[in-house]
Amino acid sequence: MSEDFYEVLGVSRDADADEIKQSYRKKAAEYHPDVSDDPNAEEKFKQVKKAKEVLTDEDARAAYDRMGHEQFEQAEKRGFDASENGQDPFGGMGGMGGGQGSPFDDIFEQFFGGGRGRGQQGPRPGRDLQTGLTIDLEDAYFGTARQMTVTRPERCDDCGGHGHPEDAEARTCPGCEGRGQQVRVQQTPLGRVQQTTTCPQCEGEGELYSETCDSCDGEGVVMEESTLTVEVPEGIRDGQTLRMDGEGAPGEPGARDGDLLVEIAVEADERFERDGDDLHITHPISFPQAVFGDDLRVETLDGTVSLDLPRGTQSGETFRLRGKGMPRLQRRGQGDLFVRVQVVTPENVNEEQRDALEAFAEAGGEDIDVKEGFFEKIKRSL
Structure with missing residues (x-):
């Protein structure tokens, strides 16, 4: 078999996790030493397991794609020295989006305990999902409720998220002897550490089943469109994120679902320029208004207000209207409105x-x- 992990599994380099897992199950069944007649079945089975383990881990896959097969294998043998060629073979120490974390998570688990990484006990919670929503400045001022349609994984109704029919025959996984985890010793920058990982063959269940669910192809989840109502609070700023509890990817049976993170984009407004909770506007005035003063009617996002323009106002002067800016998010009060007056020179006079x-x-x-x-x-x- 080829050593390249993508070729080992027979998938393209842009294959997603579902394609990789589906191909892995077929290859694992083909080369399992208990059923295969191939004289090299055991070695091929190990290659398939290793390929799946790396390509379904976001950080490990990123490092593999960046380094190439040979350098990745060499770095792994040396304990993934993060200083190698100025690259971090783990691709960073975490981040949002439901990644599996870096191999350092298992080191922390060994020393400090707790569920930091892949070696955690119990069913895995669902990962967080991300999407975006664009609103205008008035929506940000008053708050709004928006409906949006998202395509996301949902727990399979036919199998309850288990990935197999209820009457499927179960047998103990030979890869982990029913424990759901595998223990290996790895050389790391901190020395030799015993590392506990989820068994890639049974994916932590400890059992293999004679059948897989036809509806979800054994994944326990299916992709579906869902319409959700997003409650946008007044005063929200461009780039802020709303968290919708339990609206992310489903967890394994018995575990909590992930959250949906909605990043808000507030469109620029033609009239007002926003600076935090303050607003800025340019208001035209005539030459006589500048000389004699006037009672100006100034536009705000919540109607018009009065501004007492003093005599002798200069073009470019700025006046402050307190409490006429944006509502302060989750706080009392509002920002201010700054009105910059500009004397307009008439193009034609009688x-x-x-x-x-x-x-x-x-x-x-x-x-x-x-x-x-x-x-x-x-x-x-x-």
């Missing part, structure tokens, strides 16, 4: 406005050379 402006300039001692268009000159000469 004759009366023109005379008034010229008189204003002359009264202030300004000598302005007023340029006129051809038709304006003719009109004023009549």
